[in-house]
Amino acid sequence: xxxxxxxxxxxxxxxxxxxxxxxxxxxxxxxxxxxxxxxxxxxxxxxxxxxxxxxxxxxxxxxxxxxxxxxxxxxxxxxxxxxxxxxxxxxxxxx
Numbered sequence: 001x002x003x004x005x006x007x008x009x010x011x012x013x014x015x016x017x018x019x020x021x022x023x024x025x026x027x028x029x030x031x032x033x034x035x036x037x038x039x040x041x042x043x044x045x046x047x048x049x050x051x052x053x054x055x056x057x058x059x060x061x062x063x064x065x066x067x068x069x070x071x072x073x074x075x076x077x078x079x080x081x082x083x084x085x086x087x088x089x090x091x092x093x094x095x
Contacts, residue, residue, distance in 0.1 A: 019067035
């Protein structure tokens with residue numbers, strides 16, 4: 001990983017768009033993972049842009065919003081699945 005090659009007095013800027021992932025279904029984006037791993041590490045900062053930051057074209061802002069809604073719905077569905085699985089597991093233990 002190139003992030004471990006940072007020299008003294010150096011800076012690294014990594015850019016990416018977590019909404020633009022073309023990986024096969026079920027494969028996690030490294031850009032998303034690195035946010036979880038490095039969040040809270042001193043001197044590491046993440047700048048998350050929203051549709052309000054997009055100034056190229058209205059359609060681009062609409063696309064960014066659509067992906068944000070999709071991601072939120074997908075996360076909620078996954079959370080519901082996990083919760084239902086836990087409830088079934090707990091119910092079977094209590095029999």
